[in-house]
Amino acid sequence: MEYEPVIGLEVHAHLLTNAKIFCRCSTKFGAAPNSHTCPICLGMPGVLPVLNKKVVEYAVKMGLATNCRINDRSVFARKNYFYPDLPKGYQISQYAEPLAEHGRIEIETGDGKKIIGITRIHMEEDAGKLLHDERNPSSYVDLNRTGIPLIEIVSEPDMRSAEEAAAYLKRLHEILVYLEICDGNMEEGSFRCDANVSLRPKGRAAFGIRAELKNMNSFRNVQRAVEYEIERQRHVLDGGGKVIQETRLWDDGQGVTLSMRGKEEAHDYRYFPDPDLVPVEIGKDWIAEIEKTQPELPQEKRERFIREYQISSYDAGVLTASRALADYFEEAARQAGKPKIAANWIMGDILKFLNEDKRSVKDCPILPADLAALIRLIDDGTISGKMAKEIIDVMYKTGKKPGAVIEEKGMVQITDESALAKTITGIIEANPAQVEQYRSGKEKVFGFFVGQVMKATQGKANPKLINDLLKKMLSGS
Amino acid sequence: MELNELTIHELQKKLRAGDTSSTEIVQAVFKRIEAVEPRINAYITLMKDVALADALKADEAVKKGDIRALTGIPIALKDIFCTKGFRTTCGSRILENFIPPYDATIVEKLRQAGAIFTGKTNMDEFAMGSSTETSFFGTTKNPWDLNRIPGGSSGGSAAAVAADECIASLGSDTGGSIRQPAALCGVVGMKPTYGRVSRFGLIAFASSLDQIGPFTKDVEDCAILMNGIAGYDPKESTSIPQDVPDYRSFLSRGIDGWTVGIPKEYFIEGIDAEVSEAVQKAIKCVEGLGAKTMEISLPHTKYCLAVYYIIAPAEASSNLARYDGVKYGYRSPDGQDLLDMYKKSRSEGFGAEVKRRIMLGTYALSSGYYDAYYKKASQVRALIKRDFDDAFKTCDIILTPTTPTPAFNVGEKTGDPLQMYLSDILTISTNLAGIPGISVPCGFTKGGLPVGVQFLAGHLEEGKLLQIAAAYEKNANLEKRRPNL
Structure with a gap:
């Protein structure tokens, strides 16, 4: 039988606020265990949470960027379960009344463009981390991460292939990073993804039984895990078996998903509105204020670059990979007055230098103005393109201006x-x-x-x- | 009269006049504690050394002319308030050795006002109870009859004031835990509006119902303590950002022309005849002060107990999840693995009543039951609140008995939780509605047990409560009695 995969993703993104969501502890990654804690995030008796307003602002930014409806009232709820990394015995999250709903984003794959629905975006606190000493054996808990603000972005089950899932994930990642509300670091866990995967006979509307996949810490692993899971379920169904509702962990080494817990072992989280917090009320004025601070999003930027600078779709894609790079390009293009040539220099030379050194464009020793100056020097015949290649190399290594390099090397072109x-x-x-x-x-x-x-x-x-x-x-x- | 028998305002006068010192007051209090505490058991932890040291500091301050609202006054704290460096047990084995690294906001505020802390008072475990009998640290006895309970959950705080083991004390009230023991011990006890006094550092029982308030020997002291503890706290999201009036300014205003509502649902079968008689006398007294009384109806009263026993345990089941043996508090030494450690620590660390309520609350929040229990209860709670809103459109104050009966015997109701729960039947609605209430002594039974009358007012109308309570107290002509210890 021919099956159609149905995939929905749940993404957790750490928000880049300085302080935690309900206390003033630092959110910095990598500090000594339990050094970024206080009675509040340690869940001591008698303490109370106070919402960090910045978290709401950042979450609203993501809601707006993904075309969600921002609810004027949303409610924090307690998700109750016991685990040593959860000091209060409950996680403060949002449940029945989330911050944002009914959004959508556009993705592009080999099959063209497609709209993926966003069910909801809600705010919550992260849990701590357990460290296991296998030799002892004992476990330690580091609560630095406890209370770091997260948004959970839940998609509609709109994806039909692992490729689409990966494209959706990349798009979300790109938007979050563009908004400068998440660093997007998957290895450090500041951008995490769970996938719900099921199969149904092609043409049937009802969904099949789904498995939830966890523990995929890279784009590639998400795609691999979803691909594997589709094949696994196809095999089960073709063999006359039934897919069971369960949580499965991706094993990167073996390249398989393994059962972690079944439906019977699923938690009853006993959600109820957190009586220690008041509903989050978001007025139209505040939304309008936040809207004003929204940057141009990657998709819009790409389209504008193609239109405004007459560069190819591929070039526009490369140049908008990050906000900093796009800004770099635009500044150089503006000052040089030659967008296409600026694009070529950036993609051909500057990105090569930066990639070799694993450097961010923000740390590039050649400033956009310097690149523009170089382009103008070629343009007015002072130097040849060949000379410029040599000059840009020196500029990158020394951080010197093109004029200075030319003078030092006596490289002025003969125009007499x-x-x-x-x-x-x-x-x-x-x-x-x-x-x-x-x-x-x-x-x-x-x-x-x-x-x-x-x-x-x-x-x-x-x-x-x-x-x-x-x-x-x-x-x- | 011994110094420890005086009120805050009387002692303040003496301190200002130089007639006594804080050291003398604190010494008098501890002398009394040493004499009666073995029979009363009002305290879990005494803070004598610190109190005496603080008294010396207070005396220095007085000499320099730095006299604040509570300078040098020995005050007892219910053992539910976190005190930095001093163990805070909440009446439970699970926190038997818990020493908080921070002070509750009210503890800070009282310290700022110059108060001296005598110790941490006994209470029902996690404030779950109406008799102080669920405490891990033994029952507190009612100073008026040592065979009887002092009420609860703040029984230790009420008994300590009644027995002059402190000048005043602080308690918390989730369903009557200040007003009921105040009535049963013959002292004044107020539960302020929800959000008026900061809950930060108050160990949570039911977060949407808990509120801190004072136990005092008279109404003026209640106003003085309210001045000290009320006010907005940015550390609490449900704190009310509104200025606090000077509560003392209400004390002498009188109640001429007021309308006092008498809710018929609170004068029902099951109210002890002697309690009823004392409250009827209070009604007469209030009428004599120029107030008009009228019968009113709070039609959803019959649902209060049911709603309370869904919402409070539901919140408690979640609030008490943090006591898991992982970070602080009691951990069973016998845990074989994580789950076993959780189970044993909580089974051994919590008492029977706490476990009962955790189970009740867990059940009420369970998937498939939430709508039928918690959600329904929340809806009915809104109706109960509306009853009061409607009532306060027609009257200034509502007057009821505080408790259905005077203090009952130790052990009398421990075998029957429902009977125990019924002892809060007249106080629970106040917490569900979030409004303020006060219990004021209104006489004694023939057997010599105190009876209390309860006044209720609208949102943030603590001033009005103090106004009527002070007028009543002044004109009730109650016989001045002290427990015979």
Whole structure:
């Protein structure tokens, strides 16, 4: 039988606030265990949570960016379960009344564009981390992460392939990072994804039984795990078996998903509104204020770049990979007045340098203004493109301005017509045979003369000037 | 009169006049504690050394002219308030050795006002009870009759004031836990509006119902303590951001022309005849002060107990999940694995009543039952609140008995939780509605047990409560009695 996979993703993203969601402890990653804690995030008796308003602002930003309806009233609820990394015995989350609902984003795969629905976005606190000592054996708990603000973004079951799932995930990631509300670091767990996967006979509307996949800490693993799970379920169904509702963990080493717990062992979280917190009320004015601070999103930016700078869709994709890179490009393009050329230099040279050094564009020693200056120097004939290649290399290594590099190396292009004419005269006189060939119609020989002139001027002559003069002088006029 | 028998305002006068010192007052209090505490058991933890040291500091301050509202006054704290560096047990084995690294907001505020802490008072475990009998640290006895309970859950705080083991004390009230023991011990006890006094550092029982309030020897002291503890606290999301009036300014205003509502649902069968008689006298007294009384109806009263026993245990089941043996508090030494450690620590650390309520609450919140129990209860709670809103459109104050009966015998109701729960029947609605209430002594039974009358007012109308309570107290002409210990 032919099956259709149905996939929905739940994404958890750490928000980049300085303080935790319900206390003032730092959210910085990598501190000594339990050093970023206080009685509130430790869940001591008698403490109370107070909502960090920045968390709401960031969550609203994501809601707006994914075309959600922002609810004017949302409610924090307690999700009750016992685990040593959860000091209060409940996680403060949102349940019946989330912050944002009914959103959508567009993705693009080999099959074209598609809209994926966003069911909801809600705010919650993260739990701590357990560290196991296998030799002892005992477990330790680090509660630095407890109370770090998260948003959970739940998609509609709209994806039909692992490729779509990966494309959706990348799109979400890109938006979060663009909004500068999440660092998107999957290895450190600041961007995490669970996937619900089920199969149904093609053409049938009802969903099949789903498995929830966890523990996939890279885009690639999400795609691999979903692919594996689709095949696993297909195999089960084809064999006459039934898929059971369960949670499965991705095992990266083996490249398989393994059962973690079944439906019977599923928790009853006993959600109820947290009486220690008041409903979150978001007025239209506040939303309008937040809207004003929204940056241009990657998709809009790409479309604008194609339209405004006449660059290819591929180039626009590369140049909008991050907000910083897009800003870099736009600044250089504006100052140089040559967007396409700026794009070529950035993609051909600057990104190569940065990638080799694993450096961010924000730390690039060549400022957009310097790149623009270099482009203008080529444009006005001061230097040749070949020289520029050499210059940009030095600029990157030393952080010097193009003018300074040119001066140091004495690389100024020869644009003095009479001086160049003298050189050409010498070359014509020294190569009568080639002149004869050229004049008899063998225009290929022209390249030979250009090479000779370049050699004689050590590449410093303006190529356009060489061309013009050579043509004139060879024709004997 | 011994110093420990005086009120805050009387002692303040003496301190200002230089007639006594804080050291003398604290010494008098501890002398009394040493004499009667073996029979009363009002305290779980005494803080004598610190109190004496603080008294010295207070005396220094007085000499420098730095006299604040509570300077040098020994006050007892229910053992539900976190006190930095001093163990805070909440009456439970599970917190037997818990020492908080922080002070509750009210503890900070009282310290700021100059108060001296005598110790931490006994209470029903996690404030779950009406008799102080569920405490892990033994029952507190009623100073008026040592065979009887002092009420609860703040029984230790009420008994300590009644027995002059402190000048005043603080308690918490989730369904009557201040007003009921105040009535049974013959002292004044107020539960303020929900959100008026910060809950930060109050160990939570039922977060949407808990509120902190004072136990005092008279109404003026109640106003003084309310001045000290009320006010907005940015550390609490449900705190009310509104200025606090000077509560003392209400004390002498009188109630001429007021309308006092008498809810018929609170004068029903099951109210002890002697309690009824004392409250009827209070009604007469209030009428004599120029107030008009009228019968009113709070039609949803019959659902209060049911609603309370869904909402309070539901919240408690979640609030008490943090006591799991992992981070602080009691951990069973016998846990074989994580689940076993959880089970044993909680089974051994909690008493029977706490376990009963955790189970009740867990059940009420369970998937499939939430709508029928918790959600329904929340809806009915809104109706109960509306009853009061409607009532306060026609009257200034509502007057009821505080408790259906005077203090009952130790052990009398421990075998029958429902009978125990019924002893809060007249106080629970106040917490569900979030409004303030006060219990004021209104006489004694023939057997010499105190009876209390309860006044209720609208949202943030503590001033009105103090106004009527002070007028009543002044004109009731009650016989001045002290428990014979």
